[in-house]
Amino acid sequence: MHVRTTSLALSLLCAMGIATSAQAAGTLHFANWSDYYPPELLKKFEADTGIKATLDAYDSNETLLAKLKAGGGAYDVVVPSDSFIEIMVKEDLLQKFDKSKLTNLALLKDTFKTLSFDPGHDYSVPYLWGTTGYSYDTAKVPGGKLEESWKPFFEPDPELKGKVVALNSIEELFVPAAFYLGIDQCTEDPKAAQKIQDLLLKQKPSLAMYNSDGTIERMAAGEVTMHQQWNGAFHRAQAQRASLTYVYPKEGIRVFIDNFAIPKDATNVAEAHAFINWMMKPENIAAASNFAKYNNAIEGSDKFMDKELFDDPAINTPADKLDRLKPFELCSPKALALRAKVWTKLKK
Amino acid sequence: MNTRNPLWRFAGMRPAAWFFFVFLYLPIVVLVVLSFNGGQSATLWDGFSLKWYSVVANDAEVVRAAKNSLIVATLATLIATSLATLAALGMRGRAFRGQTLMSGVLGLPLLVPEIVTAVSTLMFFSFIGLKLSLFTILIAHVVFCIPFAYLPIRARLEGMNPYLLEAAADLYASPWKAFWKVTFPLLSPGIVSGAMLAFIISMDDFVITYFVAGAGATTLPVYIFSSIRMGISPKINAISSIILVISIAFVALSYYVGQRKR
Numbered sequence: 001m002h003v004r005t006t007s008l009a010l011s012l013l014c015a016m017g018i019a020t021s022a023q024a025a026g027t028l029h030f031a032n033w034s035d036y037y038p039p040e041l042l043k044k045f046e047a048d049t050g051i052k053a054t055l056d057a058y059d060s061n062e063t064l065l066a067k068l069k070a071g072g073g074a075y076d077v078v079v080p081s082d083s084f085i086e087i088m089v090k091e092d093l094l095q096k097f098d099k100s101k102l103t104n105l106a107l108l109k110d111t112f113k114t115l116s117f118d119p120g121h122d123y124s125v126p127y128l129w130g131t132t133g134y135s136y137d138t139a140k141v142p143g144g145k146l147e148e149s150w151k152p153f154f155e156p157d158p159e160l161k162g163k164v165v166a167l168n169s170i171e172e173l174f175v176p177a178a179f180y181l182g183i184d185q186c187t188e189d190p191k192a193a194q195k196i197q198d199l200l201l202k203q204k205p206s207l208a209m210y211n212s213d214g215t216i217e218r219m220a221a222g223e224v225t226m227h228q229q230w231n232g233a234f235h236r237a238q239a240q241r242a243s244l245t246y247v248y249p250k251e252g253i254r255v256f257i258d259n260f261a262i263p264k265d266a267t268n269v270a271e272a273h274a275f276i277n278w279m280m281k282p283e284n285i286a287a288a289s290n291f292a293k294y295n296n297a298i299e300g301s302d303k304f305m306d307k308e309l310f311d312d313p314a315i316n317t318p319a320d321k322l323d324r325l326k327p328f329e330l331c332s333p334k335a336l337a338l339r340a341k342v343w344t345k346l347k348k
Numbered sequence: 349m350n351t352r353n354p355l356w357r358f359a360g361m362r363p364a365a366w367f368f369f370v371f372l373y374l375p376i377v378v379l380v381v382l383s384f385n386g387g388q389s390a391t392l393w394d395g396f397s398l399k400w401y402s403v404v405a406n407d408a409e410v411v412r413a414a415k416n417s418l419i420v421a422t423l424a425t426l427i428a429t430s431l432a433t434l435a436a437l438g439m440r441g442r443a444f445r446g447q448t449l450m451s452g453v454l455g456l457p458l459l460v461p462e463i464v465t466a467v468s469t470l471m472f473f474s475f476i477g478l479k480l481s482l483f484t485i486l487i488a489h490v491v492f493c494i495p496f497a498y499l500p501i502r503a504r505l506e507g508m509n510p511y512l513l514e515a516a517a518d519l520y521a522s523p524w525k526a527f528w529k530v531t532f533p534l535l536s537p538g539i540v541s542g543a544m545l546a547f548i549i550s551m552d553d554f555v556i557t558y559f560v561a562g563a564g565a566t567t568l569p570v571y572i573f574s575s576i577r578m579g580i581s582p583k584i585n586a587i588s589s590i591i592l593v594i595s596i597a598f599v600a601l602s603y604y605v606g607q608r609k610r
């Protein structure tokens with residue numbers, strides 16, 4: 001029996017080795033977060049273009065960066081967030097697009113045509129975008145309605161003590177605090193950073209925890225009354241608890257954009273361009289929006305979006321709140337070092 | 349529960365044992381129960397439904413991840429256990445030069461932090477030009493499963509009576525026959541527990557697997573971890589319950605086969 005198992009194992013190994021060495025033309029290796037891309041859409045891509053696609057997963061921008069840096073060049077298209085595009089370009093991990101193959105770039109919405117982290121879309125094309133605001137349960141707050149500002153979050157009502165959760169990330173706390181206090185988010189002034197630190201330390205006793213996982217369940221179950229949340233997570237939580245509402249604070253709310261990018265040593269570059277161009281078609285990007293419950297950046301996708309997604313003001317930002325959206329800014333190392341100091345003090 | 353064991357003289361032993369088992373197994377029971385959840389959440393119960401099992405059946409990615417995990421774990425277990433048995437047999441007997449060094453090297457994957465092993469393995473594969481795939485995951489898994497398989501086998505071997513081999517030689521058995529007729533049957537409980545440990549460790553691994561995985565080679569832990577951003581849906585509970593049933597079947601089968609041999 002042992003001889004049969006070893007020969008079986010050996011033949012399986014050989015098969016796998018052969019299968020991997022045979023790279024057929026017309027394949028695409030796509031990597032994304034889990035549950036962030038509809039599997040049916042990938043099948044539609046295969047049907048439309050004949051290119052066979054595989055989808056793999058990674059859990060954070062940081063691990064993706066680490067893998068690309070260490071030489072893991074197995075993917076043709078990846079989806080880093082805006083905060084990592086500049087870092088990856090500097091580390092020479094992404095390749096420039098051949099824009100002649102990306103004809104659908106003209107379909108981008110005006111607000112997304114020029115982005116500070118990649119003006120000209122040489123390295124990235126928006127996939128989905130969202131905002132990081134906060135949500136609360138109208139049935140449980142005093143008065144049933146809170147001011148549309150960061151004030152109720154950073155200086156919560158004493159009644160809500162222990163019922164507020166903040167995200168567990170320095171950017172998600174520092175930047176809104178800077179917006180609220182009217183300070184430049186990339187400040188290099190220690191005194192300004194001190195003001196932000198004082199605000200965050202004052203907020204800390206009212207918080208139940210700092211946690212970025214399970215935000216949907218926490219709000220839907222009614223465990224907490226107020227939660228700093230991404231708008232897509234809010235949409236899913238509100239489907240389970242209708243009394244929740246999302247806030248676009250008037251001082252400013254951060255926008256995050258996840259983008260398609262092609263790693264430097266991708267093997268199927270032509271297929272990668274074909275895929276990204278295909279994804280920029282309104283009906284295809286709308287299918288992704290409907291699945292992940294986040295908004296997209298393509299003009300004309302509105303008519304393909306699910307009505308309940310389109311009607312949700314948290315996802316489809318109303319025109320009067322568009323000026324509150326603030327894009328990502330990569331700060332100098334000195335500013336980032338200040339942020340790290342504030343975070344260390346906060347989490348002590 | 350052997351009630352003649354002196355431990356039972358301690359008061360509160362029975363409730364402590366019950367608490368221990370409940371603490372370990374209740375979360376697993378909750379996980380399986382919530383896979384039948386009618387709602388969207390993996391933590392809030394909302395009526396009974398089998399829909400998440402059909403979601404799993406239709407989701408090619410999660411099924412492929414589970415298949416990859418099982419293939420890698422099974423092959424890595426077989427290879428690692430065979431190598432670990434050879435290592436244990438080689439390390440026994442009279443001391444040879446470099447034996448302590450060998451011992452240290454065998455146990456190295458247990459000491460070194462996983463992230464260090466992961467990144468260094470990836471850099472090594474890039475250096476020798478080996479393209480990432482399921483095969484590279486298998487190699488990495490075999491490497492870190494060997495010490496887990498080795499330790500129980502080594503322990504079992506130490507407890508074996510050395511005179512039995514001499515007796516076998518005395519009765520005209522060749523070393524090959526002596527191994528299969530004497531050593532192997534006595535070692536088999538150790539080999540089985542080494543294999544089970546290796547299987548568990550391989551199924552469970554995330555860090556090393558993520559870094560050395562090629563395209564199309566996502567395993568289940570990598571898939572589940574990557575769901576954190578978008579939220580865990582009961583689909584994960586469903587696939588975990590399926591894997592649980594498969595693992596229980598596997599263990600039960602090996603136990604049954606072991607009993608039959610007796």
